[in-house]
Amino acid sequence: MSPLKVAVVGASGKVGRLLTDKLKASSSFSTPLAIVRTQDQVDYFKNEVGVNASLTDIENASVNEIADAIRGCDAVVFSAGAGGKAMERIFTVDLDGCIKVVEACEKVGIKRFVLVSALKAENRDFWCNIKGLREYYIAKRSADREVRNSELDYTILQPGSLELSRGTGLLQPIDRLEEKASVNYSINREDVASFIVQSLLHPDVTVKKTISLVNGDEPIEKFIQSL
Numbered sequence: 196m197s198p199l200k201v202a203v204v205g206a207s208g209k210v211g212r213l214l215t216d217k218l219k220a221s222s223s224f225s226t227p228l229a230i231v232r233t234q235d236q237v238d239y240f241k242n243e244v245g246v247n248a249s250l251t252d253i254e255n256a257s258v259n260e261i262a263d264a265i266r267g268c269d270a271v272v273f274s275a276g277a278g279g280k281a282m283e284r285i286f287t288v289d290l291d292g293c294i295k296v297v298e299a300c301e302k303v304g305i306k307r308f309v310l311v312s313a314l315k316a317e318n319r320d321f322w323c324n325i326k327g328l329r330e331y332y333i334a335k336r337s338a339d340r341e342v343r344n345s346e347l348d349y350t351i352l353q354p355g356s357l358e359l360s361r362g363t364g365l366l367q368p369i370d371r372l373e374e375k376a377s378v379n380y381s382i383n384r385e386d387v388a389s390f391i392v393q394s395l396l397h398p399d400v401t402v403k404k405t406i407s408l409v410n411g412d413e414p415i416e417k418f419i420q421s422l
């Protein structure tokens with residue numbers, strides 16, 4: 196397989212940044228493209244990180260402009276987000292931003308798409324009473340549904356509560372997820388980034404799947420083969 200060129204939407208975010216480094220370091224991928232929303236971020240990625248970067252604010256760009264930015268890539272990872280408290284931007288970034296990127300992929304013929312969503316987004320009973328996060332989950336659930344209804348070879352990753360500690364390389368088997376309720380289904384961002392890389396390398400077991408990601412006791416390589 197020739198090295199995959201991946202566009203990372205939200206590359207300047209905490210998961211996006213870790214992912215960009217992993218893609219850059221791997222010989223299975225060519226230099227990734229960071230999709231970011233300020234000129235400072237473009238300069239940082241080009242000069243400090245050493246990857247390509249495109250100034251594309253997904254909130255305000257048209258589908259055609261996003262399509263122009265990602266044209267020529269083999270896959271797109273969407274890890275952008277407005278943050279749970281930026282209520283008015285949840286719908287323009289996490290929901291409509293995601294939908295526009297999906298439409299842009301369809302326009303330029305990029306089939307492979309990985310979305311970083313949120314754990315149990317489809318389960319209203321889980322989130323409708325979490326104070327302050329209802330709108331966030333409505334946006335995440337709706338974005339997931341748009342992705343599932345698209346023509347793309349998608350993988351929807353649903354991490355639990357994101358932590359910044361070093362990756363463990365270990366995930367919780369799906370059938371034992373509830374053992375992790377007491378720790379808020381937490382997962383280190385580095386493990387999310389590692390799993391995105393594995394998803395891109397193993398479309399055979401990840402395409403058209405929605406996968407819950409929580410730290411646990413199973414090595415990522417074994418976890419992915421059990422999907």
Ligand SMILES: NC(=O)c1ccc[n+]([C@@H]2O[C@H](COP(=O)([O-])OP(=O)(O)OC[C@H]3O[C@@H](n4cnc5c(N)ncnc54)[C@H](OP(=O)(O)O)[C@@H]3O)[C@@H](O)[C@H]2O)c1
Nearest residue numbers: 205207208209210232252253254275276312313355356357
């Ligand atoms: N926090 C949690 O516990 C949790 C749990 C499950 C899932 N998630 C989801 O996981 C994903 C990644 O999380 P994270 O911690 O890496 O998030 P993050 O650090 O907040 O990164 C999100 C990135 O999206 C970028 N972005 C926002 N608006 C944009 C726009 N209009 N155009 C282009 N980029 C834009 C942000 O850019 P700026 O840097 O310029 O703001 C930021 O770099 C998010 O979608 C989040 O909702 C989070």
